[in-house]
Amino acid sequence: MTSNNLKLNFGPQHPAAHGVMRLVMEMDGEVVVGLDPHIGLLHRGTEKLAEIKPFNHSIGYMDRMDYVSMMCCEHPYILAIEKLLDVTPPLRAQYIRVMFDEITRILNHLLWLGCHGLDIGAMALFLYCFREREDLLDCYEAVSGARMHATYYRPGGVYRDLPDSMPKYKANKYISEKKVKKLNYNRDGSLLDFIKDFTDRFPSHVDEYETLLTDNRIWKQRTVDIGIVTPERAIQLGFTGAMLRGSGIAWDLRRKQPYEVYNELDFKIPVGVNGDCYDRYLVRVEEMRQSNLIIQQCIKWLEDNPGPVMIDDNKLATPKRSSMKHDMESLIYHFKLFTEGYSVPEGNVYTAIEHPKGEFGVFLMSDGANKPYRLKIRAPSFPHLAAISEMSKGHMLADVVSIIGTLDVVFGEIDR
Amino acid sequence: MDNQTLINCLKDKLVGFDIQYSESNDSVTIEVNKTNIVEICKILKSESSLLFNMLIDVCAIDYLAYGDADWKTLDATNTGFSRAVKKTIIPDPDEHYDEKRFGIFYQLLSIENNIRLSISTFTGSDNPPTIDSVNGIWNSANWFEREAFDLMGIQFKGHPDLRRILTDYGFIGHPFRKDFPTNGNLEVIYDEDQEKVIYKPVSITTRPGVPRIIRKDK
Numbered sequence: 001m002t003s004n005n006l007k008l009n010f011g012p013q014h015p016a017a018h019g020v021m022r023l024v025m026e027m028d029g030e031v032v033v034g035l036d037p038h039i040g041l042l043h044r045g046t047e048k049l050a051e052i053k054p055f056n057h058s059i060g061y062m063d064r065m066d067y068v069s070m071m072c073c074e075h076p077y078i079l080a081i082e083k084l085l086d087v088t089p090p091l092r093a094q095y096i097r098v099m100f101d102e103i104t105r106i107l108n109h110l111l112w113l114g115c116h117g118l119d120i121g122a123m124a125l126f127l128y129c130f131r132e133r134e135d136l137l138d139c140y141e142a143v144s145g146a147r148m149h150a151t152y153y154r155p156g157g158v159y160r161d162l163p164d165s166m167p168k169y170k171a172n173k174y175i176s177e178k179k180v181k182k183l184n185y186n187r188d189g190s191l192l193d194f195i196k197d198f199t200d201r202f203p204s205h206v207d208e209y210e211t212l213l214t215d216n217r218i219w220k221q222r223t224v225d226i227g228i229v230t231p232e233r234a235i236q237l238g239f240t241g242a243m244l245r246g247s248g249i250a251w252d253l254r255r256k257q258p259y260e261v262y263n264e265l266d267f268k269i270p271v272g273v274n275g276d277c278y279d280r281y282l283v284r285v286e287e288m289r290q291s292n293l294i295i296q297q298c299i300k301w302l303e304d305n306p307g308p309v310m311i312d313d314n315k316l317a318t319p320k321r322s323s324m325k326h327d328m329e330s331l332i333y334h335f336k337l338f339t340e341g342y343s344v345p346e347g348n349v350y351t352a353i354e355h356p357k358g359e360f361g362v363f364l365m366s367d368g369a370n371k372p373y374r375l376k377i378r379a380p381s382f383p384h385l386a387a388i389s390e391m392s393k394g395h396m397l398a399d400v401v402s403i404i405g406t407l408d409v410v411f412g413e414i415d416r
Numbered sequence: 417m418d419n420q421t422l423i424n425c426l427k428d429k430l431v432g433f434d435i436q437y438s439e440s441n442d443s444v445t446i447e448v449n450k451t452n453i454v455e456i457c458k459i460l461k462s463e464s465s466l467l468f469n470m471l472i473d474v475c476a477i478d479y480l481a482y483g484d485a486d487w488k489t490l491d492a493t494n495t496g497f498s499r500a501v502k503k504t505i506i507p508d509p510d511e512h513y514d515e516k517r518f519g520i521f522y523q524l525l526s527i528e529n530n531i532r533l534s535i536s537t538f539t540g541s542d543n544p545p546t547i548d549s550v551n552g553i554w555n556s557a558n559w560f561e562r563e564a565f566d567l568m569g570i571q572f573k574g575h576p577d578l579r580r581i582l583t584d585y586g587f588i589g590h591p592f593r594k595d596f597p598t599n600g601n602l603e604v605i606y607d608e609d610q611e612k613v614i615y616k617p618v619s620i621t622t623r624p625g626v627p628r629i630i631r632k633d634k
Contacts, residue, residue, distance in 0.1 A: 040582035045598075048591060052598055052624040083441050235469050235527060238556025249527065256530050343631040349441040350473070350523050350534060363475045363521060367483050369630045376475035378523070386559040415582060 005033060008397075012041055016119045016401045019411030023388075023400070030396050035389040042415035050375040054341030055081055056154070058375070063149035065360075065377060066413040069108035070140070071100045072355045073413070074153040077375075079259065079351040080364040081155040084344045087316065092302065093157035093309040094260040099298035100143070100152065101260075101353070102291040103195070106202070107136050108356035108408075109288045113209060116281070116405035120222045120398075125212055132205055135198050142166055142191045156317055157310035162191045162302065192299050199296050206288055213281070223277035227391040227403040230275060237390070238383035241358025242287065243407070246272035246280035253354040267294050277406040284408075287356075315342055341370040350378075357381055357408050379413035417531050419444050426533075429463050430456060445534040453537055454548045460524065460533070461553055468524040468533060471554035474561060476568035477519045480594040486627035511543060518545040518570060539570060549575040567592035597622045 010023035017023070020041040026034035046065065050058040062077045063070040075097065082089065089097075114129030137147045142163050144150035152159050166187040171180045186197040213219045229239065234247040244251050252269045254262040270286035272279030310317045318337060319330035346368040352361035358380025365374040384407045392400050417425070419439045426437065426446060433456060436447040448456050460468040515538060522535040539545035549572035551557040561572040562581040569590035572578055580587060589596055599622045602615045 040580075040584070043582045045591060048598055052622075054626050057626075236555045238470055238472065238554070240472075251527055257532075339626070340629055341626065343629065347440055348445075348521070350443065350521075350532070352472070359472065361473060361523070363473060363523070365477060367630065368632060369485060369628050370626070371628055373482060374475070374477050376473065376521075378473040382559060382563075383556045386556070 010400070012038075016404060018115065018404060018409055021385075021404075021409075021411060025397075025400070027397065032392050032395055032397065032400060035392050035400070037385060037388055039385065039411070040415050042411045044416065046416050047375045047377060050372050052371065054370050055344060055372060056341060058372070059153065060149060060151040063151060064412055065379065065416065066108075066355070066357065066381075066410045067148065068111045068410055069104045069356045070148055070150055071097075071152060072104045072108075072353065073360060074151070075101060076351045076353045076355075076360055076362040077364070078153045078155055079353065080349050080362045081344060083349045083351060084347055084364065084366055085155065085316070085342075086345075087156050087311055087313070089157040089311060090308045091261070092161075092305060092307045095298050095301050095305075096158050096162065096309060097153060098260050098262065098265070099195075099295055099302065100139075102294045102298070103136050103139055105291045105356040106288050106295075107133055109284050109291075110136075112284065112356075112405075112408045113281075116402075116408075117213065119401050119405045120219075122213060122216075122219060125209060128205070128208060128212075132198075132202065135194075138166070139191060139195055139198075142194070154310065154317075156313065157308070161309045164190045166191055166194045192303055195295060196299050199292050199299070202292050203289060206285060206292075210285060214285075220278060222398075222402055223281060223406070225274070226277045226395065226399050227406055228274060228276045229387070229391060233387075233390070234275065237387045239358070239387070240380050240383075241354065241356070242280055242283045243358060243384055245270065246283050247275035248273055253352060253359060257352075259351075259353060265294050265297050267291075277402050280406050343368060343370050344372075352378070355380055357410070357413075358384065360413075377413070377416055379416065381407065381409040381414050385409050385414055417529060422531055422533070425465055429459060429466065443532060443534060445536055447536045450537045450539055450547050453535070454550060454553070456535070457522075457550050457553050460535075465529070466526060466531075467528045468526045468531075469554075470525040470527060471522060471550065471556045471560070472525050472532075473521075473523040474550075474557060474564055475521045475523075476564035476570050476592070477521065478568060478592065478594045479514075479516055479519060483630065484628070485630040486624075487629050509543075512541045513539075513543055513545065515541055517541075518568065520547065520564065520570065522550070544569055544571050546571040546573060548573050551575055566590070569593065598624075 006027045008025045008027050010025055011017040012020045012022040022038040024036045024038060025032055046061050059074055062074045065073040110129040110133045114126040117125035140150050141147045144152040144159065168187050169180045169183040171177045186194055229247050231247045231249050234244050248271055250269050250271045255269055267290045270283045272283050314333035319334050323330040324334055344366040346366055348365040350361055350363045352359045360380055361378035363376040364372055367373040388403060388407065391403050422444050423437050433452055434449050438445050460466050518539040520537050524533045539547050547570065549561055551561060559581060561575050562578060564570045565572060565578050566580040566582050567590060589601060599618050599620050601618055603618045604613060604615055607614045
């Protein structure tokens with residue numbers, strides 16, 4: 001007896017596809033026998049656009065790569081430029097970058113957890129996760145003026161020092177004075193005080209998420225033994241980050257190839273055992289706790305060590321507005337920096353950081369001009385999504401949704 | 417393992433191949449001949465002192481405009497500033513490429529030994545540019561090579577499924593080549609007479625806001 005397999009389109013517009021992705025699936029009943037992802041629906045040609053712009057103009061494009069972990073995407077691009085220019089940012093700038101990388105990691109994992117939960121039926125979790133995300137986006141806003149696309153990291157440091165005050169809620173006809181006072185309770189001090197208050201609260205919030213999920217029978221039925229990847233296959237398929245650690249390989253660039261000040265900080269690398277969706281869930285939840293500890297260490301250091309956050313080289317850093325008023329050279333530097341930019345010595349470099357999703361790398365080639373000759377972004381989700389067909393075969397249709405969730409894909413960086 | 421040890425180790429294991437070793441920006445790059453890329457990669461992956469078991473990235477590069485600047489910076493110019501508007505380069509489908517027109521960079525990682533390595537190679541004068549696929553050695557090469565094929569038009573011999581990946585269905589050309597204009601060749605509009613979406617030649621020219629300037633006097 002023969003049965004006809006059914007071709008099924010999943011997407012391009014599907015709420016569980018985490019963006020615009022089209023999966024062409026071949027189904028035998030409810031079991032997936034073949035799966036072909038069609039990507040590129042969000043292709044903007046960022047790497048090509050970077051070739052016609054001075055180096056600094058593309059930092060903002062990097063935010064739009066993985067648009068749920070913005071500053072982490074700027075980071076390797078900045079590191080690549082710094083490496084070619086051979087400059088080292090001040091220590092305080094490095095601590096600020098690490099702190100915001102970890103804030104970003106929590107941002108990313110909160111969105112992943114909320115959406116992954118929402119996809120497979122844990123509705124309430126989404127609201128809790130977004131409640132905490134709001135506080136962290138306020139940190140982004142306080143430091144850069146933008147809630148998401150910050151453009152905060154610059155070659156040679158960061159755009160500006162951490163602000164001394166937090167923006168406050170104001171009363172209006174919908175929000176009473178009493179409510180405003182409650183909303184502003186942790187906004188009286190500096191940004192660091194605000195983040196400190198967050199890190200004090202956050203572990204108990206993670207406990208809340210875990211009470212909802214970790215021992216939940218339905219959650220386990222939907223994730224345990226789904227999408228198993230052996231360590232050998234994970235390496236072969238180019239997995240990095242939580243996808244690799246979920247399969248039991250303790251590989252983390254923050255520890256193995258430390259950049260910025262990660263070798264000064266104390267944190268642990270969680271690893272999974274079985275390499276299924278449940279283990280990757282546990283790994284990511286533990287990563288949030290570890291990130292919280294890193295942020296606390298950074299806050300302590302930053303409170304004790306004021307100083308510059310940008311190198312003192314006007315070929316890279318904008319001169320102070322006040323010095324431009326009476327100093328000819330500052331005016332010239334300002335003009336050259338904003339009309340022409342800076343030229344980067346000839347050469348090529350590959351830099352990578354431990355992005356919340358895995359290894360986010362930038363291959364940068366310069367021919368000595370004020371624009372990149374070639375920029376290639378190595379997005380972590382790209383090889384992860386390439387493996388979806390292998391991970392899904394033999395699973396039910398509903399499990400494909402779990403697997404998309406556990407891959408933690410964002411199409412901004414896959415399609416670029 | 418520091419870079420010099422790595423280079424010595426590589427020289428030891430890769431005897432008999434034509435390889436240039438270089439160390440720049442804290443990383444080691446080997447330039448290999450494209451004909452023995454698969455052989456070399458197999459050795460790099462299996463040799464116990466190297467164990468490059470992960471292919472991190474494949475990046476194709478078009479060297480057509482390498483070193484071209486819009487403005488001269490070293491001597492005076494007879495022609496004045498062209499305001500950065502360049503002539504469109506129209507590719508000839510039958511042309512034979514310069515030996516060093518297309519290059520590929522592979523980024524390798526060894527998890528056991530915690531080392532990285534870049535391999536660079538040129539695809540030579542073939543049109544279309546052709547090279548052997550490394551998909552049989554590292555499965556992660558599958559999509560990376562599809563991307564290089566789509567955006568740069570490089571043919572990977574032995575790739576199981578070499579299709580376009582990022583561009584639209586029915587797209588013509590390879591957009592990351594330097595002779596492909598940033599504005600593209602076609603634009604999509606809704607035609608009211610025909611009552612459908614049609615393609616027509618693009619009506620704007622590429623005009624970069626900031627000219628490309630190479631300064632060597634640093």
